[in-house]
Amino acid sequence: MAAEALRGQEEALALLRAALQSGHIGHAYLFHGPSGVGKTRAALYFARALLCESGRGDGSSCDACEACRDVLRLKHPDLQLLVPLPTFSSEGRTERQAEEARSEARAAILSRLASDPYFLPLFAKPGVHSVEDLARAKQFLSLTASREGGAKVLILKRAEAMTTPAAHAFLKILEEPQPNRVLILGTRQVRALLPTIQSRCLHVRFRPLSTETISEVLVERRGISKPVARLAAATADGSLGRALQHFEPPLDGAGKATLDEGEFSRLRALALDLFVHPREAAILGPLRRGRLDRDRPRFLAAVSLALHYYRDVLRHQILGERAQLANEDLRRQVAADARAIPAESLTQRVRVLEEIAESAQSNVTIPYAVASAQYRMAPGRA
């Protein structure tokens, strides 16, 4: 399964295999790269090899013994996979109810992950690793393994989601390496981690996936039609996670928003409405209709779709009809815009969009960001 599920990550795999074959296993690894490119799958592959009981000697896993199967089902007692979860603290819950909701969400995610290696847990509210999570992890590591001399593996998904106290607690674990304990951190942003954590891990780089790989997964695993899969893949910047985000509702979603192909097409139409052909004084209406005014990840996805549209326009200006487009279905419109929008104006617009994407990551109000963008993109201001 390893090779098939980790297409495009040969370099990382080779590094891990070499470690397994030589038996020189580091005590902490940092897997970094875009979301949904196989970091967790690689971590589980590595864990399987470390916990395999068949004793094959060459460091590979047999994938048949009880231990290997338990790792795949995420129920091996010497493996812990930590997923960042929202605190669930609002909505009138008591602390205990919040902790329970969190624990239920964790169980649900792990069982989904066990049955679907491509599953990416998405939340509308950002998930965190709390200091309590790390305390439990520390306890897990401090107890003996179930097999004599056996390894214990801790996988921390999205390590950058550790709260500051949690990161300090984790540093304590990192600073005192115990024999036979392997920590694997996954992250999209190495720089978002404490430098003291970065420097104590072996870095393993995961590359963005090709558009083909992403669209194949979307078609095969999610049953999405080829043209839409292709568009979603082309606008995902090599991250399967980003592409999947369009088709999977957040786990803590309040409404039963169904995300499907139609929804994705609507989001793109909206992005074009707001950032490519804006109609005057129409900001709040489209934002609300598309549920963009409060949902930051969704808003960012819309900005990214608009950016990809401009990329297509630029390509068309340079290469003409030969240009490969992400928005293949809108070729005529792209061609029209390529003629209508001057090149300087195009670069100005792209710059503006990149800026608002950045400011939307922090606390800027979304309607304000859109209004500002439209004003600065208006003809004659370039």
Add this chain to the structure above:
Amino acid sequence: MITAQEVAMKFSIAQTEFLNALQVVSSAVPTRTTLPVLSNILLEASEDRIEMRATDLDLAISTRAQASVKDVGTLTVPAKKLFELVRKLPREELKVEAKDLTLNIGSKNGRYKFLCIRPEEFPALPSVTADVEASLDPDLLERLIRRTIYSVSTDETRPALNGSLLQIKDDELRLVATDGHRLSKASCRPAGGIPSPPKGDVIVPLKALNQVLRLLPGATGPVRIGISKNHAQFAIGDTTLTTKLIEGPFPNYEQVLPKQNNKHLRVKRDDFAQALERVSVFSDSLTRQVKLSIRPNRLTLIVQTPDQGEATEELDAQYGSDDLDIGYNAAYLLDILRTVDSEEVDIRLNTPVTAGLIAPTPQGDKGSSAKEDLLCLVMPLRLAS
């Protein structure tokens, strides 16, 4: 792979017998878990008894109950619901039958049906091949645990202190616990000696110690303790508790035990404890500080807390060295005094800023065949000059 039809089991059992066994295993069921099957109890019917088991992956408890078994089989049943139902059922014979993935319980008037999880999902009990085995009288084991458990640290940043060191050394079985402020060491020489080669130095987690204490009253004979590199196992009557261990190393406690404490104070234990209880009413709620003012043959306990009040109490004591004023956390002293059973206690001190040692006074033979020993270390509080 067993198909659903093959999951069958049939037995009848007395409600009290069932409830007792459930009570024993239920406390190992984790309150929250990412693995749904851990919320269940494994039931296994064989010949004339039912085996039950629960685990949170770190600790497992299994026990047996008498039953008349018609069909042998095994299944996992939701622990909380099963326990709640059996507790509420009247004292009568219950008919239990598993069919596919449900468990049906029939009483005189009622039918109850549980949705179950396949037994293969339940984690296997780790096989423990003990390197060290010892057999202890349950009362003795209880005393050993009670005399050290209060010193176990709950500070998660130092995992090695979150349990008691179980050590077999110099023909003694020892339990040692410390939280950095105090240390307790209780030891004994079991009557039959310790047959296995003495090489067991393991740290038993606090959770497991608490569970053992809870199970000890059910012991019918000596408790068998087995230690391997990864697990400790306590066999108490029909019940077996298996726990993972804490990876050490445990601090070298023998190094911190002071050897130059030559100021000997001896007081009556009850008088000392009761006086401490009274004066500490006025102590600071955080530090619980009480000052021991020690003069020849006299001990004065003094508490002065601004805004709270003051208390002093004088006690007769045996003391012949230089005058000494030393501060202690009253709660720490009381923890020790509560677990000492001699009439008097020996306190050995040196300076107001170095560790003091407390031990029961040597006693004549109390009829116990195992020679027991207890030594407690407490760090003083610095007194404002």
